[in-house]
Amino acid sequence: MPRLRDDEILCFEVGSDDAPAWIGSRRELGDDWPAIERQAARRVIQVDVSGDAITIRGATRVGLVVLPSGRRLVMRSKVPSLKLLEWLAWR
Numbered sequence: 001m002p003r004l005r006d007d008e009i010l011c012f013e014v015g016s017d018d019a020p021a022w023i024g025s026r027r028e029l030g031d032d033w034p035a036i037e038r039q040a041a042r043r044v045i046q047v048d049v050s051g052d053a054i055t056i057r058g059a060t061r062v063g064l065v066v067l068p069s070g071r072r073l074v075m076r077s078k079v080p081s082l083k084l085l086e087w088l089a090w091r
Contacts, residue, residue, distance in 0.1 A: 009073045013058040014046055022056040029054065032067040039065060045075065 011022040026033055026049075036056070040047040044065065048055040058075035065073040 007071050009056060009071065010076065011045065011056045011058050011074070012076045013062065024054055024056075025052045026054055027052065030069065032069050032071055035065075035067045036073070039073070045073070 009022045009024075012020075029036055036045070036047060036054075039045045043059050046057045046059050056073070062075050062077045064075070067073060
């Protein structure tokens with residue numbers, strides 16, 4: 001699995017009990033904030049705003065979105081890899 005960079009936004013799908021959401025501030029997102037809002041409007045991610053605090057979770061997808069600054073938004077599955085592999089093998 002590719003290694004994450006320090007500036008990447010890592011979040012997991014909604015419903016993931018083991019992994020936390022990304023939590024930061026609007027100031028941290030800077031010029032990427034409009035792109036984050038667009039992804040939320042498309043229901044790719046779930047964004048909760050409370051003042052300046054932002055919480056980001058993946059909606060129902062996993063993957064990667066490259067933001068305008070070059071920063072990456074990485075959405076991971078709520079299903080651990082091994083369980084997902086077992087499920088795929090069972091099918």
